Each structure stands twice: as structure tokens, then as C-alpha cells.
Amino acid sequence: MDNVDRAILAVLEHHGRISNNELAARVGLSPSPCLRRVRRLEEAGVIRGYRALIDPTAIGRGLRVFAAIRLIRHTRTDVAAFERAIIRLPEVVYTHHVTGNYDYLLQVDVADLPAYEHFHAHRLAELPNVGTVSSYVTMKTLPHEIT
Template identity: 80%
Template sequence: MDEVDRAILGVLEHDGRISNAELAARVGLSPSPCLRRVQRLEQNGVIRGYRALIDPAAVGRGLRVLAGVRLVRHARADVAAFERAVMKLPGVVYCHHVTGNFDYLLQVEVADLPAYEEFHANQLAGLPAVATVTSYVAMKTLG
């Protein structure tokens, strides 16, 4: 990966819908070599995909909660069972395996506080090997 690839990635991070012609102009290439570089970055897994950023409140998910989860056991089977189950829960946007006070940090988006209470008590807390859940309500998200 060279500086041109990094420039392509920098532009695509901010505007994944940019046309190839505009992308090429911004990074100083002609369209054909630019397209080949983008395709190579996709094939090599550097670009993992493209997606729309949705306003959560506009689709009924106005409450964002960061939930720190600790597991009781860290045996491979328990970790795998938790990871499979957590990603099936509606409302879980991201799940990060982290170091520190928690084993996992989740980003959860739901309609409101009663919806999160139901999610926490009836879905998240009952997942395999969950010991504790610590919740942080996001008051504002920057960026």
C-alpha cells in the first residue's frame, strides 16, 4: 500500500458514494488506474464494504447506550456462544472485544429507556456466560 492507496482510502472513508471519476481527480489519477486500485483494495480486504449511515432517531432508535459486559467464564466455548448470541440481538450495532474493566463493549440503539430496560433484563443479561452489564447512556455523539 502506497500513499495513493492511502489517499483513496481517506476520500472513501468520508464519501463512499463518490464516483470513480471524482475519486480519481481528487487523488491525482486517471479513472482506469484509480478503479483498478479500488478493486485491488476491495479484493485484499482493505475495503471491507460500503454502507449507509442512518440517523437512529429517524428510524425509532433514539437512545444510544454503550454497554460494558463481563463474562463469568472465558473458556473458548463460552466466548463463542456469547459472540454468536449477542450479534443476533436486535439493537446491537457494534460489539467490540476489549481489554480493561469489561470483556466486551456494545453499542446498542433502541427507542427509549423502557426499551433498553427490557433489552437489558430480558435479552442481554440472559446471554451465555454474562456476569455483569454496566450501561452508559450516550447524551451526544460527535462525528
């Protein structure tokens, strides 16, 4: 991977639906070599796919909460049981296994604070092996654009 590939990835990461002609212009290539590079990156698995970014408020998920989870036990069986359970919860958008004071950091998208309170009490706290949950309510999310 060279600097041109990295430039292609930087543009596609923020503008996945950009036309090949516009992408080529932004990274300083002609369209044919640019398309070949994108296809090579896709085939190599560097580009794993493209997605639509959905406005969470438009689909009833206007509140984003980050939940830090500490497990009670860390045996393979206990960790696997937690992971099997957490990926089945549709409110959990991302699950990150982290180091530090907590074991997992979850991004949870729900309608509002009462919906999160219900999710926390009746779904999250009931998962196997959950010791503590610390919740961080998002007040604002700043966009990160490339220039």
C-alpha cells in the same frame, strides 16, 4: 499499499458513494488509474464493501448505549456461548471483544430509555455467562469528517 492507496481509502471511508472522477481529483490521479486502484483494493479485500448510513432516529433507534460486559467465566465454551447469543440480538449494532476491566463493549441502538431498560433486564442480563453490565448512554455523537 502506498500513500495514494491510503488517500483513496481515507476518502472512500467517509464518502463511499463519491464518483470515480471526484475521487481521482481528490487524490491527484486521472480517472482510469484511480478506478484500477480501487478495483485492486476491492479484489485484495482491503475494501470489504460499501454501506448506507441510516439515521437511527428515523427507524426508531434514537438512543445509543454502550454496554460494557464482564463475563463470569472465560472458558472457550462459555465465551462461544455468549458470542453466539449476542450476535443474534438485533439491538446490538457492534460487539467488540476488548481488554481491560470488561470483556466486551457493545453498541446498542434502541428507541428510548424505557426500551433500553427492557432490553437490559430481559435480553442482555439473561445471556449466558454475563456477570456485570455497565451502561453508558450517549448524549451526543460528533461527526468526524475528512478535510
